[in-house]
Each structure stands twice: as structure tokens, then as C-alpha cells.
Amino acid sequence: MEEREQVPAYEDCLDYTPTARSVSLARRRAARLVTAWGHPELAGDAALLVSELATNALLHGCLRDRLFRVRITLGAAALRIEVTDPRGETGPSPRTAAHDEQFGRGLLLVEALADRWGTEPRTVGKVVYAELSIRAYKGDDGPVIPRPELKLPALRQAVATVAPSRLPEFFEELQQAFVRAGDEDSVVPIRMFYRRWGVVVEIERHPERAQRLHAAERAVDSPDPKARAAAILEAGEIVRAAHREVAGG
Template identity: 85%
Template sequence: MEERKQVPVYEDCLDYTPTARSVSLARRRTARLVTEWGRPELAGDAALLVSELTTNALLHGCLRDRLFRVHLMLNATALRIEVTDPRGESTPRPRTPADDEQFGRGLLLVGALADRWGIEPRTVGKTVYAELSIRPGAGHAARDAPGADVGHSAPR
């Protein structure tokens, strides 16, 4: 009987300081890692999700001198992105901003890009997560096909 190979699982976890620079650092790290992990078709969406989730953590979930965490996990079926911050009482909610509002669209983008997303309370703080499903043999072309369950702009 032939032994089945285990599908590799990749994981990365890094804490960031609550500064604007950390958003771009986390975004670039995510794109690089997801590409290195063999899923370049997910890198753009993953980087945008990290950017939106870390921006929300920075603006609404961080406390001075308290780090926030970005945790990436890739397995055979999904890429999961988690952003954990120290403020559990500040729960993000999608809203519809006015046309002239500069902010307020981040979770709408997360909802449009991610196959699943949500919030998990922690003893201290919260984790906001987003998941991108991995469809066998599919990249952006299959995700953007008519009838796909997630719609978004052209591949980056």
C-alpha cells in the first residue's frame, strides 16, 4: 500500500507595533509569504485583506504600547488571515458610508473578497479573521467566472 503524502501546512505569526508603517509592512510580508507558499493567485487579495484588517486594528483596536498580531495559515483548503488586537470591547461592524465619507469601507471590502470572515472574542482583545478558499486547479480566473460565489475586481 502506497503511503499518502501529507499536504504541507504553512503558518506565519508576527506582532506589530501600533503604527501606520506596520500596515504596509504586514501587507508586503503577506504578499511575499503567500507567493512563496505556492499560492501567488491569492497574494493580492490576501495583501488587501491584511491591509484592511490591520488598519481597522490600528484605528479601532489598538492601545498605545500594545502590539497587534497578524497570523497567516495556509492549508489545502484555505488561507486564513487573523488580526488580533487588545480591545475586545471595540467590535467591528460593516456599515454603508455616505458617498462623500473618506472612511468606512474596509469591512465591505473584506466581505467582498473573503469567502468567510468573522470575529472571535479572546480573554483579552479580539481576533478578526478572513478566509480565502482554495479551489482545486483554480486561480483568479475560476473565482471570477460567472456564478462564482465571490465577486471582485480584476486580478492584481
């Protein structure tokens, strides 16, 4: 039976003009995204890989007035960086640069840094990719932090640790909960807020579980009805299990 390609939990794809400034922009974007996706420990390596692959594309793979593309995906097992350029006839190969050469060391850095790297042909052009393994996520999907108390300081710290990109959403919903509590003269909206974010943290503190949920959320938009139904079922099971765990304390 043919193995189904896994849907990444996160994905970013952007085209750049073939200039040195674009390399800098792509590098900073990569670091910001990988940090927001919950892997600050990989942000530096990801930024360096994007920089080296984009520079290689700029020097050897780009044509005038043709864009190059940087795609970054995060799956359960690896962070993958792809740089696509329009010249398929020029494949990359690491070489030892002379001591006075400005360029020539980039692919040696990629080879040393990445767990896997290579090239893939396209109808027009090629893709050069590099992957960083998510080593901390291997094993039995143990929690990366203890389950926090359903109190504001503990929840805020937990969200900042396991889902930092969602902090603006956290504070916005916190404000809304306190406004509703005042309007209704009831603590129920605040308790509901604590419960909701307790469930978010419960899922995100188990990385493999979080990856499965994010993949299912993306698959809900699939044009395949069976894939959508399976994704809805998967997401529902994960969320219900987290609700039970939070309720059970």
C-alpha cells in the same frame, strides 16, 4: 468522536506596533509569503485583506503601546488571515461610508472579498479573521503541471512553478552536485540531484499531497509521541510513493 484540528502546511505570525507603517509592512509581507507558499493567484487578495483588517485594528482596536498581531496560515482548503488586537469590547461591523469619508469601507471590502470572515473572542482582546478558499485544490488532486523530464531546464522550470520559494535551495544543491561530480569523476551525484528534485516536484505538483506532507513535517515536532509517529509514517508514505512514481516514469 472529537474532530482533530488540522495542522496548517504553512504559518506566519508577527506582532506590529500600532502605526500606519506597520499596515504597509504587513500587507507587503502577506503578498510575499503567499506567493512563496505557492499561491501567487491569492497574493493580491491576501494583501488587501491584511491591509483592511490591520487598518481596522489600528483605528478601532489598538491601545497605545500595545501591539497588534497578524497571523497567516495555509491549509489544504483555505488561506486564513487573523488580526488580533487588545480591545475585545469593540467588534467590527460593516457600514456604508459617506462619499466624502476617507475610512469606513474596509470591512465591506473584506465581506466582498473573503469566502468567510468573522470574529473570535480572546481572554484579552479579539481576533478578526478572513479566509480565502483554495479553489484550485478541490477535486481529485490532479497535477497542476505535467511531470517534468529529469533534466536541468525542465526541473528548474517545474520548481519555479510549484515551489518557487525553494529555488535558492535548488541552485545551491545543483552547485554542490557538480562539485561532487568533479571530485569523484562520476555522474552519480548529478543523477541523485535530478532524482531528489524530481521527487520534490512530483509531490508539489499534487497540491493536496504537498499539503499533507508539509502538515506531517510540522507535526513531527509535536510533543505527543503518537502524533509524531503518525506524522513520520504519513511523510514516509508520501515520499516513497513519489520515489516510485518518478522511478517508473
